[in-house]
Amino acid sequence: MENFLIDDDVYGQVFVLGYNGSESVSYSQNGSSSMISTRSVLRRKPQPNGVIPSSKHYMVTDPTSSASLRDRRHFIAYVKSRTETLIQEYQNDPFSDMFQVGRSTDKPIDVTVKDTRCSDLDTDEVSADHQAAAADKDQHRDSTISRFACRLLVNRTLPYQPRVFAAGFDNHRNICLGEKAPKWATESGMDGLTTNGVLVFHPPAWGAIGEDAPGWLEVSVRGAMLSLRSSRSAKQRGQPLVSDSNVLRDGSLIDLCGVTLLYRTKEGLDQSPTSRELDDRLACLNADRPQCPVGMNTLVIPRQRTHMALKASDQPYIYMTCGHVQGRHGWGDQPNKLKKCPICFKDGSIVRMCMGMEAAFIVGQDSTPTHAFNPCGHMASLKTVDYWSRIPFPHQATAYKPSSPACPFCITLLDAKCPYVRVIFP
Structure with missing residues (x-):
């Protein structure tokens, strides 16, 4: 699928980090299985469905019996x-479209x-028992993503200015x-935060982060920006930041405590490589037929x-x-031990190498x-x-530390001292 968008009705795209170009993944919920997309086009809806706060508010003893x-x-x-x-209460807004994000498959x-x-971990370097135990633990782990986690409101006319709300x-x-x-x-009414919070990261510009990366902020249900709480679900809110905005820009990240989304604008994707x-x-790299200097095979x-992608050799x-x-x-060592490179004789870990295939992540x-x-x-590149490697991710649900950069193609935590290496083909 080409990642530049020519439709004037398209606002932008949302990408889920961690799937390396896979357009859909299996999803199980409430005993049923389906496929969900890892990239979603935000397109102007036939009829505006955005909502904004109205002036009407009232107190009730039981919210399930409210007139609303x-x-x-x-x-x-x-x-x-x-x-x-x-x-x-909220009222219809004829000038915006609303897109809702969450773990639910409801309408x-x-x-x-x-x-x-x-x-x-590289699964090829881990024992089958370890893999099975990790998979079983992951399967039975409760999700920390809310069923109705956040919503985006986008202006139906230029400038689109998508805004995120918890x-x-x-x-x-x-x-x-x-x-x-x-x-x-x-002054405009009540506001609040969700249990595990919705965090937002705004880069200065797509591909441009200096030595000091900007920090993550939390967004409220009415779109106010705040500093992070002491922990993800702390009862005390962070400090309001009136100078910051919930307007998404090209490259903004949205963390939903279990999954991180990347927002790319139509204009930004037009300037990026295509799939x-x-x-x-x-194809050009493989056409050069790189040879293993040890086994002399291509x-x-x-x-x-994946295990089935290629023959082991x-x-x-x-x-x-x-x-x-x-x-x-053969190195004559046990798995997970350092291996000695036969070219430079340096000891180091090895990992199966593959191409980063999600074009939206390329700078x-x-x-x-x-x-x-x-x-x-x-x-x-x-x-x-x-x-x-300059973007720290808030990985844990109970705390923000330790936080570290991660590979966008698989969400593997990067090495703190050496987050990437130069590839040297034989």
Whole structure:
């Protein structure tokens, strides 16, 4: 699929980090399985469905008996106590479209997402028992993504200016902030935060981050920006930041506590390499027929790092200390031990190497894969690996530290001292 968009009705695209170009992935919920997309086009809807706060608000003892719920109006319920709930009604906005994101597959959700677990292991270097245990643990782990996690409102006319808000409206058009959720009064009405929060990262510009990367911020249900809480679900909100905005820009990241989304504008994608260009670049690399200096066999760089992608003898491996690429051969060591490179004799770990195939993650128009992320081995251009190695990710649900950069193609945590290496073919 080409990643530049020519349709004037397209606002931009949302990409899920961690799937390396796969357009869809399997998804299981409530005993049923389906396929969900890893990239979603935000397109102007036939009829505007955006909603904005109205001036109507009132107190009830039970939010399930409110007139708003009975009349099918959008509203946010701020639960103050067991007997007091403030209902803030929302009204239709004819000038905006609303796109909702969450773990649910229900109709109100436009973009369904699943947890992408961070990993720092190459499965080819891990025992089958270890893999099975990790997979079983992941399968039974509760998701930390809300069923109705966040919503985007986009102006239907230029400039589009997509804005992100915490929480989404459920099947009853309701957002309910429980008694323990952080909430506060503002001049324009009540505001609050969701349990695990919706975090936003705004780069200065796509591909441009200096030595000091900007920090993550939290967005409220009304779109206010705040500094991070002491922990992900702390009851005390962060400090309001009136100088920051919830307007998404090209390259903005949205973290939903279990999955991270990348927003790319139509104009930004027009300036990026296309998926076809990445395919052509990979074909050119393999057309050079790189040879393993040990086994003297031809290596084939795959699109995905899977067990069935290639024969074991054809799979290229990269040493993460020196960057030399070879085929797999016998070292006489146990798995997960350092291997000695037969070219430079440096000891280091090895990993199966493959191409980074999601074009939306590539920085700059030059897609030549000269470097590889450490320790996962995904290849990309120097600008790409350098850019992503400067973005710390808030990985944990209970705390923000330790946080570290991650490979966008697989969400593997990068090595703190050496996040990427230069690829050296034989």
